[in-house]
Amino acid sequence: MQRDALLTQDELDFIQTMHHNPQLNARDVSSSLTVNGGAQIRDLLTRLAAHEHVTIQAQFDNQQMTFPLQLVEDEFHALHLRLGVPSIFEDGPMIRPWRLVLEEPVALENIKGQPGSLFVHEISFKGALVEVRGRSNPPKTFCLWFSPSGYERIAVRGTLERETTRGMFAYHLSQGDVDETERLRQFILQQHRLAHPEVHA
Template identity: 60%
Template structure:
């Protein structure tokens, strides 16, 4: 190597390894999405996504998925269209959020990571059905943590009592005040939907 080279051999080897890494394989068509459209339609779509809630809808048998779209700016100040985790619905007498029924109830945790008397039986991105293992009335509101064990970190949930059900169960509507936590909840529910309905997610 020449004495006045800009990069050392180690630096060149590192760059070449990065280029050949699977995560940098630009030939993988499933890793990117190209929007082919008239420039006027692209401008319209960009304006709508920047100022309104825009979603991409998909339907498979009796399931509907609504993917939120948003604009993100990368480190080079280029704007990209980003697709978020979907809200999953199921058809029936009425369309409702898909509910994940837990094989084993999971206790909600307090800020110290200690189990409470509220146990999750079912959940969707909009609400939870809790088993109340304490005497008396279920709380009107809660602000606790859902820790399924395989998530990177517990998910913060805030709920407001909607109705009491039989056998010590209570239905709560989840607050939408913390979009990042609701996004994490949608991602968790998507993972569970993938396990329950692999035919929907098969490549």
């Protein structure tokens, strides 16, 4: 090798090995989306995604997933369309967000991580079914942390909607932070994947 070479033979061999390793060169097909169609369709989708709320909807059995179509800019300032985390709904007399029924109720925590008297039995990206333990009255609103076992905790804000016939309380959830909303949707999606592996296979 010449004295002024930029790479040693070992470095060149390493690069060649990586280049020819099929596992390292495999693209993650689940994270990419190619839009086939004419330039007019692509331009229309790009304009709509930049100014409107555009979604792609998939239906299966008695459920549907709605994927937001997002316009993202890469490090080279090129714009790309990307699918966001879906909202999952279930059909019935009314279409409603798919609810995850927790095996064990999860106590909502304060900012210090201390559990309170509110225990979540069911949760969706829009609402939660909550049990109030102790002698507490249900709060009209709350801003607490949902911390299921094995997951990073998620900030949730709830507004009391009604008391159910089972003595639980239905809360409408709204997140002020877009990242927290995305994290809750991601958690719901992961749990849906576990509950319905046939859909995600």
